[in-house]
Amino acid sequence: MPDWLSEALVAAIAGMLGFLAKYGWDEWQARRSAGQHELRELESLRNLLREAGSIFRSQNYQAKRLLKLLRLRLGENSVPRGIGYDNAFTDAFQHMEKEERELHAILRSTTMNSLHRVNEDMQRWIDANGQFLHSSSTSTQARRDFAEDLHQLDLHLNQWLDKYAAIIPSDERRCLVYLADEKKHGVGFPKRVESTLEQVITEYGR
Numbered sequence: 001m002p003d004w005l006s007e008a009l010v011a012a013i014a015g016m017l018g019f020l021a022k023y024g025w026d027e028w029q030a031r032r033s034a035g036q037h038e039l040r041e042l043e044s045l046r047n048l049l050r051e052a053g054s055i056f057r058s059q060n061y062q063a064k065r066l067l068k069l070l071r072l073r074l075g076e077n078s079v080p081r082g083i084g085y086d087n088a089f090t091d092a093f094q095h096m097e098k099e100e101r102e103l104h105a106i107l108r109s110t111t112m113n114s115l116h117r118v119n120e121d122m123q124r125w126i127d128a129n130g131q132f133l134h135s136s137s138t139s140t141q142a143r144r145d146f147a148e149d150l151h152q153l154d155l156h157l158n159q160w161l162d163k164y165a166a167i168i169p170s171d172e173r174r175c176l177v178y179l180a181d182e183k184k185h186g187v188g189f190p191k192r193v194e195s196t197l198e199q200v201i202t203e204y205g206r
Helices: 003-074 085-095 098-128 141-167 193-204
Strands: none
Touching: 003 085, 003 098, 003 193, 085 098, 098 141, 141 193
């Protein structure tokens, strides 16, 4: 083989190897960048879930306080068990005294402001990150579990926002939006979603 042809082949092979190396590097960088973006999005959802949990627990504590006050003052028969917080407070609204009205106002404001906002934020997160709703046979168990929980969260949030729009703004007696209580108006909040989310975040960090 002539020297010039050998040199041309070597140059061509070197050029091809360089192209493949650059292509592989660019692909790796793109996947790494996409993975980092998804990790940041998952961490954002973690913060939203923590905020929602904190708001709910605080509101639930105040709801228990209000129910106790009403039963102590009005009697068990006037505030029966088994009808749910919202029905109990709605029925007793006209009989509430100052402290009870203040607690009711706090509950209603929490529902209309912080809880409504964080639920809308979580709904927007799901709308913007639909890839996490899907899993495949090659997905890890954590990804499959998280996708299942995210589907439930999506349904729960849609139903919560629908019920909110139907009963809260137009009726001052209403102060809470519950779905999986005695009235069973919808799907409950997925109890394990924070746990499955943490598992997926851990996998991204490996």
